[in-house]
Amino acid sequence: MTGRVESARLIISALEDVLPGKQEGAGEIKVTAQKGERWLLTIGRESYVVLGPSALEGLSTLPDAADSTRSIFSFFRETGGAVLLAGAMRSGKSAVFNQTVIRTVNFNLETGNSAPLPVVVGRAKKGRQVDVMAELQKNIGSFASFNFQIEGPLDFLYFVEQQLEGRRGKLRLAALEEVGILLFSREEYLAKVLENIDFYLGRAGLPDQLKESFEKALQKSDPAQCFGEEFVLMTQALGAKGINFIGATVDRFTSGQPWPPTAQFCAMARESEKYQVHRRFSECLGCGEPAVISAVTEPLDKVVKVGKKDYRIYRVITDLSGSVEAVEPYFAPLCAGCNDQIRSGLASADWPEIWVQK
Numbered sequence: 001m002t003g004r005v006e007s008a009r010l011i012i013s014a015l016e017d018v019l020p021g022k023q024e025g026a027g028e029i030k031v032t033a034q035k036g037e038r039w040l041l042t043i044g045r046e047s048y049v050v051l052g053p054s055a056l057e058g059l060s061t062l063p064d065a066a067d068s069t070r071s072i073f074s075f076f077r078e079t080g081g082a083v084l085l086a087g088a089m090r091s092g093k094s095a096v097f098n099q100t101v102i103r104t105v106n107f108n109l110e111t112g113n114s115a116p117l118p119v120v121v122g123r124a125k126k127g128r129q130v131d132v133m134a135e136l137q138k139n140i141g142s143f144a145s146f147n148f149q150i151e152g153p154l155d156f157l158y159f160v161e162q163q164l165e166g167r168r169g170k171l172r173l174a175a176l177e178e179v180g181i182l183l184f185s186r187e188e189y190l191a192k193v194l195e196n197i198d199f200y201l202g203r204a205g206l207p208d209q210l211k212e213s214f215e216k217a218l219q220k221s222d223p224a225q226c227f228g229e230e231f232v233l234m235t236q237a238l239g240a241k242g243i244n245f246i247g248a249t250v251d252r253f254t255s256g257q258p259w260p261p262t263a264q265f266c267a268m269a270r271e272s273e274k275y276q277v278h279r280r281f282s283e284c285l286g287c288g289e290p291a292v293i294s295a296v297t298e299p300l301d302k303v304v305k306v307g308k309k310d311y312r313i314y315r316v317i318t319d320l321s322g323s324v325e326a327v328e329p330y331f332a333p334l335c336a337g338c339n340d341q342i343r344s345g346l347a348s349a350d351w352p353e354i355w356v357q358k
């Protein structure tokens with residue numbers, strides 16, 4: 001115990017020299033939360049995430065990913081339909097997604113039911129594409145096929161249709177990671193707003209400022225493709241063909257507001273057994289409680305060395321109307337309580353809770 005308190009004191013004193021808020025005379029460093037090698041700190045109005053060497057790997061997911069996988073798999077066997085895996089970043093959605101796909105395809109092969117429908121993964125970033133393909137191909141070989149250039153729900157349906165040609169069977173599965181990306185498919189519009197378009201299309205969390213103008217543009221040019229509607233229609237079209245669908249998505253914007261298709265999907269799930277939303281949670285970076293929010297951070301080019309360990313520092317962005325270029329692709333999973341402590345301008349009480357089917 002003494003060692004831990006000692007290390008906390010050493011880290012704080014090392015941070016005092018490097019945190020910009022401290023240098024600007026904003027006051028004492030306040031430790032908002034600390035768990036293992038993860039820290040949430042505030043100085044005046046600034047908040048920081050400090051991560052030790054094992055902190056990123058150490059984030060665990062709640063509840064157990066294996067249980068979710070079994071539950072979705074048996075849902076497909078017994079009911080058929082569509083499942084949306086929703087949750088904050090690092091909530092283990094991808095692990096459940098991949099394992100459900102593998103189990104479903106293997107079940108298909110074992111029972112001789114059919115040739116399974118290939119797995120489709122949308123618009124993942126390069127590194128992520130390699131991860132997804134490697135795991136699925138190791139387990140189910142050529143039964144997974146990929147199209148990383150999916151630009152929208154109609155593209156996805158078209159690709160599924162192509163893959164179906166010449167195949168017969170009862171149990172079929174279409175799968176889509178990065179479902180959120182389908183909404184941000186109007187590249188000609190986004191290209192006018194952002195220079196580095198690939199970077200932002202690779203992430204579902206967009207600052208509110210951008211979201212609002214994007215939404216307006218969509219409504220103006222093509223109401224049918226407005227937030228969420230086409231995605232919901234896509235799952236219905238697959239259902240009409242007897243194809244199960246599984247998708248994974250971040251369920252809230254980085255402001256904390258719900259992502260509209262999740263709400264639509266929840267409404268459908270309330271009314272029909274054919275739809276399910278599995279909301280997944282990672283540990284809150286601050287306290288370990290279930291995290292519902294992916295807060296955006298920006299990198300500080302600073303590393304604090306305490307003993308032999310390096311501690312990396314990120315500033316939490318609380319003003320989402322600021323420059324989008326400042327956003328760093330590190331998302332801090334937070335519970336509502338910790339979010340409200342360090343992002344008081346983005347209080348969770350202002351956001352509707354997303355309903356979840358058990």
Ligand SMILES: [Zn+2]
Nearest residue numbers: 284287335338
């Ligand atoms: Zn918390």
